[in-house]
Amino acid sequence: MRLSEMFGKTQREIPSEADTPSHQLLLRAGMIMQVAAGVYSYMPLGWRVLKKIENIIREEMDSAGGQELTMPVLQPVELWQQTGRDKSFGKGLFTLLDRRERTLVLGPTHEEVLTQMVSHHVQSYRDLPKLLYQIQTKFRDEPRPRGGLIRVREFIMKDLYSFDVDEAGLDVSYQKMVQAYKNIYARCALPALFVEADSGAIGGKDSHEFMLIADNGEDGVVCCEGCHYAANAEKAVSKKRKIGPEKPLPPEEVATPGMKTIEDVSSFLKVPKDHTLKAVFYVADGQVVFAMIRGDLDVNEVKLQRLLKCTDLHIATEDEVKAAGIAAGYASPMGLKNIKIVADDSMAEGINFVAGGNKPDVHIKNVNYPRDFKADIVADIAQVRDGDGCPRCDGTLKLMQGIEMGHVFKLGTFLSNALGAFFIDEKGNSQPIIMGCYGIGLGRLLAAVVEHYHDEKGIIWPLSVAPYQVYLCPLYREGSHVADVAEKLYEEMQSAGLEVLFDDREESPGVKFNDADLLGIPLRVTVSPRTLEKDSVEVKWRAEKQATLVPVAGVASRVKELIQSKK
């Protein structure tokens, strides 16, 4: 490709709407362009990268036994009502009316359509297992698109669904996919951390995510420094610091005027935070729930939601708290009626806690469980903190940020039951097909590569996904034969099967080098009067500082060797 003819220009200045490195660089390099919030076009360079990623994924899916197919974006809402997932997706579902006023959804994923398809084409255990996948556009009306390509509302995703006769079969499919995913990240040169994850609204047994540790990640990742334990912060558990037990003292009211927060109470009464009880009110599917936890800890809402098995969970508003007859800031589990109490197991230790007095300006000292109050549920609902103890070994947990590059999970039979996807087993009995699903967002993966591979000058593409392999960079000067040599090299390298981006523009060296660095093409070949004096060209890896001279005569084959050696 001649740069002079290519659609898309580089930009010198950082677009003001972008503040994640991948977003800034992809915009500046002219690889993507925003159309609306969370909606992007891919320009030729960006699209080439996306296709390379797509091919890597396709190859790995195929060699793991996957069969590719395609399904419609437009789906009848009735299909979603059958599984109830229209509700669990809620507002995230893009819907529209057709001319007959029928509601259609823009598919946010394709389990429903595919399960229905499978239910028509699988009758016997002999038809299983099957691994079916698609690479196509999905739509989700995200509450907040973010970070350029990292979180968008229209995105291309590879989704594979597995269909098995039993749990053992599902385990095999799952392992195949985990391995295929590891291969994919390895081929994209990305270090992927394999972590335990929350399986979300559908439930299911196991779930794992592949995380890229990155400052701009939107997920918390917990990882043990001593063993292999690693989990999404939503799911992670830890050994909580033991405080008690202490000898129980009799409860005692104390005046705490204006002291509403744990911080206030703790410093006012000169009691450490871990000797207080924090009360947090939630509304779970319309019902007020009282979550209680030791004052030094925070509630993990995902854990709470899973525990309550509710679809909607939010912090109660002041009005909702008031309506439930609770004194905000002074709430206590003691004497509360008709409100479900969920307590973190940290408060079950015998400690003389300070808790709210259930009336303004009063707290109660020496509150102990279960002597002074009861909880409907006692379980782990705490957020893991950096430095907590590992649940598996004696190590310490580290809390980091990560980008979710892929998610695999075991769905079980929820969907096959809802959509009637059954098979006849060896004994002639009808059984629901056991499912799993495995997704990778391609644009997100592309962004993850840039997040991981860039410097202050620009992108540094790994060879496997680079839009072009070679940046041919002639520095023209009147009276030299740089132009002729460059044209000849362009032909030769292309004939040798190399992907060459030829910067044939009449620009100054600075402009060319800076664009080469910004675009991140792995290998730069510079031809100039200076190199031609030595009958050579200069060859330099984008990722390295030094350049080497290569004789003009054998450039194409030498470059080819260099590229091969890096693969």
Place this chain on the structure above:
RNA sequence: CGGGGUGUGGCGCAGUCCGGUUUAGCGCGCAUGGUUUGGGACCAUGAGGUCGGUGGUUCAAAUCCACUCACCCCGACCA
């Protein structure tokens, strides 16, 4: 949806507080001509803007008021 912020040529910004010397500027980019060519060159000339939108206040609005839209960032969703 709650909290914060921004909308001025393709991009980055100034001007807005305190309405009128502003025919709305600057830098980058773009066009034409010339001089340049190893890390974002220089000179000259030029094109390009209903100041996000609507309504209002006023003799007069980019500037004040009201409403509205879009986008970004922080929290509830997920590849």
